[in-house]
Amino acid sequence: MFQVRIHGRGGQGVVTAAELLAQSAFDEKRFAQAFPSFGSERTGAPVVAFCRIADSEIRVREPIMFPDAIIIQDSTLLKQIDVFAGLKNDGYALINSTRTFEQLGIADNNARFITVPATAMAMVHLGRPVPNAVLLGAFAALTKVISLHSVTDAINVKFKPKIAASNCAAATAAYEYVFAMVPADA
Amino acid sequence: MLRQVEGSKAVADTVAACRPQVICAYPISPQTHIVEGLSQLVKNGSLEGCEFINVESEFAAMSVAIGASATGARTYTATASQGLLYMVEAVYNASGLGLPIVMTVANRAIGAPINIWNDHSDSMSQRDSGWIQLYAETNQEAADLHVQAFKIAEDLSLPVMVCMDGFILTHAYERVDVPEQTQIDKFLPPFVPRQVLDPSNPVSIGAMVGPEAFTEVKYMAHMKNQLALEIIPKVAKDFQEIFGRSSGGLVRGYKLDGADTVVIALGSILGTIKDVVDEMVAADIAIGVLGIIAFRPFPTEAVRAALSKAKRVIVLEKAFQIGIGGIVIENVRTSLRGSSIKDYTVIAGLGGRPITKDSLRRYLDSAIVDGVEDLTFLDLDQELADSEILREVW
Numbered sequence: 001m002f003q004v005r006i007h008g009r010g011g012q013g014v015v016t017a018a019e020l021l022a023q024s025a026f027d028e029k030r031f032a033q034a035f036p037s038f039g040s041e042r043t044g045a046p047v048v049a050f051c052r053i054a055d056s057e058i059r060v061r062e063p064i065m066f067p068d069a070i071i072i073q074d075s076t077l078l079k080q081i082d083v084f085a086g087l088k089n090d091g092y093a094l095i096n097s098t099r100t101f102e103q104l105g106i107a108d109n110n111a112r113f114i115t116v117p118a119t120a121m122a123m124v125h126l127g128r129p130v131p132n133a134v135l136l137g138a139f140a141a142l143t144k145v146i147s148l149h150s151v152t153d154a155i156n157v158k159f160k161p162k163i164a165a166s167n168c169a170a171a172t173a174a175y176e177y178v179f180a181m182v183p184a185d186a
Numbered sequence: 187m188l189r190q191v192e193g194s195k196a197v198a199d200t201v202a203a204c205r206p207q208v209i210c211a212y213p214i215s216p217q218t219h220i221v222e223g224l225s226q227l228v229k230n231g232s233l234e235g236c237e238f239i240n241v242e243s244e245f246a247a248m249s250v251a252i253g254a255s256a257t258g259a260r261t262y263t264a265t266a267s268q269g270l271l272y273m274v275e276a277v278y279n280a281s282g283l284g285l286p287i288v289m290t291v292a293n294r295a296i297g298a299p300i301n302i303w304n305d306h307s308d309s310m311s312q313r314d315s316g317w318i319q320l321y322a323e324t325n326q327e328a329a330d331l332h333v334q335a336f337k338i339a340e341d342l343s344l345p346v347m348v349c350m351d352g353f354i355l356t357h358a359y360e361r362v363d364v365p366e367q368t369q370i371d372k373f374l375p376p377f378v379p380r381q382v383l384d385p386s387n388p389v390s391i392g393a394m395v396g397p398e399a400f401t402e403v404k405y406m407a408h409m410k411n412q413l414a415l416e417i418i419p420k421v422a423k424d425f426q427e428i429f430g431r432s433s434g435g436l437v438r439g440y441k442l443d444g445a446d447t448v449v450i451a452l453g454s455i456l457g458t459i460k461d462v463v464d465e466m467v468a469a470d471i472a473i474g475v476l477g478i479i480a481f482r483p484f485p486t487e488a489v490r491a492a493l494s495k496a497k498r499v500i501v502l503e504k505a506f507q508i509g510i511g512g513i514v515i516e517n518v519r520t521s522l523r524g525s526s527i528k529d530y531t532v533i534a535g536l537g538g539r540p541i542t543k544d545s546l547r548r549y550l551d552s553a554i555v556d557g558v559e560d561l562t563f564l565d566l567d568q569e570l571a572d573s574e575i576l577r578e579v580w
Contacts, residue, residue: 031360034358034360035358061358061455062543
């Protein structure tokens with residue numbers, strides 16, 4: 001089972017990101033469970049959503065405390081909460097930021113930790129600062145847990161054709177951006 | 187159709203395919219997505235012949251449901267928590283009048299203190315209301331139980347509450363084989379009411395009954411409710427034949443063969459419990475699980491049969507009765523009468539506190555050697571609670 005925790009702020013589409021990830025896994029005929037952190041959601045407040053992906057039925061309902069990957073939609077959260085809490089030793093971290101890990105002041109950098117300027121890329125492809133599609137394309141390239149094809153399939157399931165097309169373009173651009181920077185054995 | 191879908195959406199689509207004629211809606215978290223989903227299906231025309239009524243409160247929701255059902259309409263509503271409490275007077279009337287309303291309870295805690303998260307305090311408070319109560323383990327079962335609920339309700343002319351864990355199920359986005367319209371039409375015939383309020387053929391329902399017959403009315407209500415113990419498994423069997431999967435019934439055992447210890451629970455926590463039990467069985471511990479799907483009527487005999495080889499039973503509950511302890515355990519004891527099976531209660535998940543595999547495993551490791559109290563509150567901050575009690579009392 002591969003477990004992902006997504007951190008963001010209310011209004012950024014954290015829950016949608018988890019659902020898109022689950023939908024991508026479903027499109028690969030795998031089992032997935034996406035769920036929010038069940039808080040009183042307010043615009044701008046820290047929000048967490050979770051996604052489990054497995055090859056058999058997922059029965060467990062506890063929150064994900066030891067993720068295999070974390071996705072951070074808003075790097076201002078780094079100063080506010082310990083987004084790395086419980087991340088497995090060989091876990092992946094994907095942060096939406098124009099800065100590098102060094103510039104963000106995160107010391108324990110490794111090949112599985114990357115930053116992507118997701119908001120800027122979203123502005124290019126969508127004209128709106130919604131980083132979801134970019135981050136999911138980047139996630140596919142970084143972890144290889146799901147394929148880019150599944151991500152775009154999921155986007156086409158969840159969104160109307162016009163919005164889906166620009167989101168697919170954003171996901172594909174992010175995939176290529178990360179694919180070029182991640183070593184094959186990361 | 188197999189879909190990756192939010193639990194609430196799966197339930198809304200399933201309820202719509204059951205062809206309800208009246209839906210009474212009043213929003214409350216975590217139920218809201220269900221009636222929102224249904225409202226869209228009514229508005230976009232895919233749910234035909236259904237009147238969607240936005241009412242002014244939960245009390246009105248159940249009152250309008252009663253009126254609609256009494257005129258012979260297949261009627262549905264959904265609520266949770268304080269909303270369920272607000273409609274209680276009408277909840278009792280629906281069952282007393284024998285009206286086959288189906289209601290989803292998206293289980294949520296009851297205040298004060300106000301809390302929007304999941305536990306079973308709301309539906310458990312209505313266990314004596316005369317409604318049939320079914321508890322879903324998964325979103326698949328939540329969807330399936332709604333189909334079965336209309337059948338059970340209309341077979342018996344009694345209302346049915348389908349309880350699904352708020353947020354944990356309602357807001358989980360997962361794989362559900364959403365029942366197909368053609369299958370539901372095969373399984374669920376059009377509603378034929380026992381009696382109908384009709385101005386051209388007037389009857390009174392709900393007339394006053396005095397001391398001379400009130401006991402008989404209540405006795406009859408009990409006996410009618412008990413009939414569900416036969417109907418519920420039959421409906422589950424018919425469901426399996428048409429839909430090809432097992433859902434519903436009275437109880438569901440897991441790894442009970444040779445189990446000295448049996449963990450009993452209701453609802454979605456059964457999944458986490460089964461994962462923990464698998465790990466314990468792999469470590470040669472003789473432990474199994476019994477899920478109770480039908481809590482009302484209480485399946486005393488089915489539970490007794492499932493526990494016949496057990497030495498120890500642990501009831502995990504997401505609600506409790508202040509002043510005495512567990513609710514489910516009190517019911518399970520009707521099945522333990524005359525046996526020497528030890529029983530323990532663990533209260534967990536109140537107000538949405540996550541029930542983790544680690545906490546469950548620690549508790550169960552102690553429980554299987556009788557190293558726990560009769561009543562345990564899982565993950566209780568004992569020191570904090572004690573210091574506050576001292577401060578308040580002295």
